[in-house]
Amino acid sequence: AQTVTQSQPEMSVQEAETVTLSCTYDTSESDYYLFWYKQPPSRQMILVIRQEAYKQQNATENRFSVNFQKAAKSFSLKISDSQLGDAAMYFCAYRSARMGAQKLVFGQGTRLTINP
Amino acid sequence: NAGVTQTPKFRILKIGQSMTLQCTQDMNHNYMYWYRQDPGMGLKLIYYSVGAGITDKGEVPNGYNVSRSTTEDFPLRLELAAPSQTSVYFCASSRTSGGSTDTQYFGPGTRLTVL
Numbered sequence: 001a002q003t004v005t006q007s008q009p010e011m012s013v014q015e016a017e018t019v020t021l022s023c024t025y026d027t028s029e030s031d032y033y034l035f036w037y038k039q040p041p042s043r044q045m046i047l048v049i050r051q052e053a054y055k056q057q058n059a060t061e062n063r064f065s066v067n068f069q070k071a072a073k074s075f076s077l078k079i080s081d082s083q084l085g086d087a088a089m090y091f092c093a094y095r096s097a098r099m100g101a102q103k104l105v106f107g108q109g110t111r112l113t114i115n116p
Numbered sequence: 117n118a119g120v121t122q123t124p125k126f127r128i129l130k131i132g133q134s135m136t137l138q139c140t141q142d143m144n145h146n147y148m149y150w151y152r153q154d155p156g157m158g159l160k161l162i163y164y165s166v167g168a169g170i171t172d173k174g175e176v177p178n179g180y181n182v183s184r185s186t187t188e189d190f191p192l193r194l195e196l197a198a199p200s201q202t203s204v205y206f207c208a209s210s211r212t213s214g215g216s217t218d219t220q221y222f223g224p225g226t227r228l229t230v231l
Contacts, residue, residue, distance in 0.1 A: 004158070045159075045206065045222035091158050103174060104151075104220060106158025 002027045004094050006107035013082045014115050020067075021077045021110045023092030031097035034068065034075045035104070039089040048090070051075065053097070079112075087114045118142050120223035122207050128229045129197040137192040137226050139207030147210045148190040149174075149220065150182065152203040159206060165190055197230045204228070 003026045013019035025034070036048040051059045051068050058066050063083075067076045079086055092107040123138045141148065146167050151159035151174075161174030165184040179201055181193040190209075194201060207223040 009156075043204065043225040043227075045208075047219050050219075093158070103161045103164075104159070106160070108156065108158055 002029075002032075002094050002096070002105050004092050004105050004107035006090075006092055006110050008110045009108070010111045010113070012113040012115055013079075015082055015084060017082055018078060018080045019082055019112065021079075021090050021092075021112065023075045023077070023107055025073050025075065025092070025094050025105075025107075027073070027094065027096075029096055029098070033095045033097060034066075035093040035095070036064070036066070036075075036077045037091045037093060037106075038086075039091065039109070040087070045091075049077065082114050084114050084116060087112060120207055120209055120221050122205075122223035122226050124226060125224070126227045128231060129194075130231060131197060131199065133197050134193070134195050135197065135228075137194075137205055137207075137228075139190045139192070139223060140188050141190075141207075141209040141221070142188065143209060143211075143221065144187060145209035145211050145221075146187070147212060147220075148184065149208040149210075150180070150190070150192045151206045151208065152176065153206060153225075154203050162192065162205075194228075199230050202228060202230045 005024050032053045034051045038046045038048050049061045049064050063080045065078045089109045091109045094105045120141045149164045150162040153159045160176050163182040165171045171182050205226045208220040210220045
């Protein structure tokens, strides 16, 4: 079974600085997808960024980028120019690329605080 | 376009009571999911559906039942509430299950407390 681990329960960063959230995963599959979701206090789960395992290029979405290291099974999220609105729980998630695979496997989450 | 809606937002149940958590999506998505999120943890899949009339178990199905009579609705039923079911429940939907571009869209969640 696949597992996702986020080893940082809490992180904090000064506004306008850069922060990196860590995620590692365990799988025997070669093809899969990885995601970062943001959960603000409203509880809404919001997709931040996604990465296909077959792509070597790291995904970027504006101030958000990932460092995908397939051999190391590592998938970290970098937030540049942190803003107060970035404060939230961040979850790393895995999904198999097998046909019919539906389950998202989530990590435990990292609570990100932005200090003004 | 409301997306995925869930009712109620909050609920307190006594042990042994029953209730149904409602979920509706207006995006004509085939796939729908129910997750639970325990304090300090990520989400775990309870049940999912690949279309009207078809449902299947996820990781943690015990104590729950689902039905899918229409594309839009996917209610989650708790028959005999137990304190272990205290959690936040999220409904989600997606167009298909495959491909990274197929995003799961989440509802706002229902916070359930069983006392």
